[in-house]
Amino acid sequence: MTEMIGRTSSPVEVLRPTPEEDRVANFRAKVRAAGQEWTGNEPDELVELLTKAAAGDPRLAAIARAGGRVLQDFLDGYQQKATADVSRDLAGDLADGHPLPADVLEGLTPRYLIAVVRLAEPGREVETLRAVAGEDTLLTHRDGNVVLFIPAGGPGSGEHSVTRVTQCLGGRGWLATAERDRARLFDGFNEASYVLRLVVAGLRPSGAYTISDVLVEYxxxxxxxxxxxxxxxxxxxxxxxxxxxxxxxxxxxxxxxxxxxxxxxxxxxxxxxxxxxxxxxxxxxxxxxxxxxxxxxxxxxxxxxx
CATH class of the missing domain: 1.10.10.2840 (PucR C-terminal helix-turn-helix domain)
Incomplete structure (x- = not known):
């Protein structure tokens, strides 16, 4: 019988994980455990948690730090995109009552004058309205109306804004307003919208109105x-x-x-x-x-x- 040169591994030995594979599998288990600890709110915690999972292994710790930073950059980009998506039609989100991220809500002016405008000729004067309302005004459209969220500064600033917008209409439209703090803008939008519906349905002349002008109808x-x-x-x-x-x-x-x-x-x-x-x-x-x-x-x- 010819003597075999070398040694053939058994099937069990072939399937058994190598020490390197054992090390990686153990690290991945620790990473999953670290994921259960992460709140999802602080991307900066990622690097710390992943490095902790690789404790005692310099090579894996280096990989964890590098991978954690890459993942942190990815999440930062995602959050910036989410913020940009919200800001793209921030006025629309406010009018629809959509919840906003805390940082976006905190970035709003403390109080706004909400103006819902029905133009006699839809599509005209929109940019003019934005200009006279002020550069910080948020603008969107709902149900054929122009919706303006105008920052309300000191006492009387809202009245000045209403006067400017009304003059801009030039007797060719209707304006309904309500004033609210930033946490209740959806409520203010609903009030102004309903006032406008009452004004138009009641055949009121062109001008500016608030709920006090339609209390009986309301x-x-x-x-x-x-x-x-x-x-x-x-x-x-x-x-x-x-x-x-x-x-x-x-x-x-x-x-x-x-x-x-x-x-x-x-x-x-x-x-x-x-x-x-x-x-x-x-x-x-x-x-x-x-x-x-x-x-x-x-x-x-x-x-x-x-």
Whole structure:
């Protein structure tokens, strides 16, 4: 029998880990354990934790330090990207009530004037609005409106901003505002948005408004059942285009019969006839104070449901 030269390893010996593989496997287990300790909030802790996992092995410690720094750089870049993504439409995040990173929230001005603007000609004057509101103003768009978050400095600064923006509108749009601290901007945006809806639905003239200008409408339409019942009062007029246009013109003229007749290009007697027909259909006399108030509230409620 020919004597074998060399020694063939058994299958068990082939599969057994080498000392080097054992060392790496042990290190990886320690790295996983270190990962369970990391809070995820401080990337600087990574290098320390990984180096600790390689304690007693200079070579692995050097690898841990190098790898930890690379991973730290990666996470730093990721955080910068996340911050940039938030800041890209920071005003939009504020309007939608999205939670912001603590450092972004702390970087905001302590208090803001929230202005929701409806332009008579959408798309125009937007950059002008931003310019007159100030360079630190945050701007976004929601539901066809321009939304401005204007830093509110000292007393009266918000009023000055409202005046400038209103002048910029030039009688061709509506502006609703609310003021809140930076932790309650979403609430302020909702208030200003609702005020604007009430103003537009109530056929108010171009100008600046706050919740104090629509307290009655706000209180009445906030209750869902009341809003539904009011809308039902006015709905029959929708089927009659002439009567609907007459009531709209009458409200828009601030209940002046002469102005309403002129805007409709009809005789005063024709207007009076139509107003009587509106009273017959709705049960509310638009020429009386109580009837006019109820019909106006009903028009707003119907518009809010649309």
């Amino acid at each position: 209180a009445v339409t906030l209750h869902e059942k009341v809003r539904t019942d009011l809308a039902a009062v006015i709905r029959p007029l929708r089927a009659n285009k002439v009567l609907w246009e007459t009531l709209t013109a009458f409200v828009d003229s601030d209940y002046s019969r002469n102005k309403a007749a002129r805007s409709l290009f009809i005789h005063r007697s024709t207007l009076d006839y139509r107003l009587r027909r509106i009273a017959d259909v709705t049960g509310c006399d638009p020429t009386s104070g109580r009837g006019a108030q109820k019909l106006t509230a009903a028009m707003i409620a119907e518009a809010l449901q649309g």
